[in-house]
Amino acid sequence: MNDFFVPEKAYKNLDFLNSRDARVIRILAEYLEPLQRMRNLKVNSTVLFLGSARAHPDKRESVLGKYYWEAEELAFKLAEWAIKLKPKGKNFVICTGGGPGIMEAANRGASRAGGKSIGMNISLPHEQFPNAYISPELSFLFHYFFMRKFWLVYQAKAVIAFPGGYGTLDELFETLTLIQTEKMQKKHVPICLYGEEYWRNVIHFEALVEHGAITPKDLEIFEYCSDIEGTLGLLKKRLINLL
Numbered sequence: 001m002n003d004f005f006v007p008e009k010a011y012k013n014l015d016f017l018n019s020r021d022a023r024v025i026r027i028l029a030e031y032l033e034p035l036q037r038m039r040n041l042k043v044n045s046t047v048l049f050l051g052s053a054r055a056h057p058d059k060r061e062s063v064l065g066k067y068y069w070e071a072e073e074l075a076f077k078l079a080e081w082a083i084k085l086k087p088k089g090k091n092f093v094i095c096t097g098g099g100p101g102i103m104e105a106a107n108r109g110a111s112r113a114g115g116k117s118i119g120m121n122i123s124l125p126h127e128q129f130p131n132a133y134i135s136p137e138l139s140f141l142f143h144y145f146f147m148r149k150f151w152l153v154y155q156a157k158a159v160i161a162f163p164g165g166y167g168t169l170d171e172l173f174e175t176l177t178l179i180q181t182e183k184m185q186k187k188h189v190p191i192c193l194y195g196e197e198y199w200r201n202v203i204h205f206e207a208l209v210e211h212g213a214i215t216p217k218d219l220e221i222f223e224y225c226s227d228i229e230g231t232l233g234l235l236k237k238r239l240i241n242l243l
Helices: 020-040 063-085 102-112 145-154 166-180 196-202 205-210 216-221 228-242
Strands: 046-050 093-096 117-122 139-142 156-161 191-194 223-225
Touching: 020 139, 020 145, 046 063, 046 102, 046 166, 063 093, 063 102, 063 191, 063 228, 093 102, 102 117, 117 145, 139 145, 145 156, 145 166, 156 166, 156 228, 166 191, 166 216, 191 228, 196 223, 205 216, 223 228
Parallel strands: 046 093, 046 156, 093 117, 117 139, 156 191, 191 223
Antiparallel strands: none
16 A cells, blocks of 8 residues: 655645745734733733843943943832732733843843733844843744834833933834824823933934924923933823823
């Protein structure tokens, strides 16, 4: 009796799934799998922390080291407050890009408060590993940058941008652009640029107004924040109205 060849089902064919032709399936997977996981874990909303991956906890005297510990403390106090709200599901869950530096600091603060936190990592040529403070069940790894950016912002009810470099600037300006163009309905979502001295030194937003590139009203999309208690007060006041 001859053996019959049994073909592989398409959804089990790894050569196909990793091919160029199946790219749309991989993109959909990076949308649907996080969606299912967030729903199953009852994550309703997040607070997104952006900032440099180069901020080191042992360099307290450096500019970035100082902000590492301020991010950790702010995330701790924010998570501690959010846990006590006890609505149905989880609201204002701390969310980061999942790497080291400011991202680690925010996940670390949430962990210290006893809260869950999200890490949305990206596969890179020089591998960026998830930091140790992310809740394992909320640790994600993306291949596509645009899907990672979608999930960073999609459930965010506030965005706090700590000092950072190209990656932070990219994520910040994309968020500002989406709000400015009303492609993202986040008019009531606070965007905090934490560390006013740093941000004013790095970006002269007023020059964009002077040259007519943006309107004065566009400067109202974000606010400068420079201390933990002031930022916490602003966020609590704004977030409680978004439940």
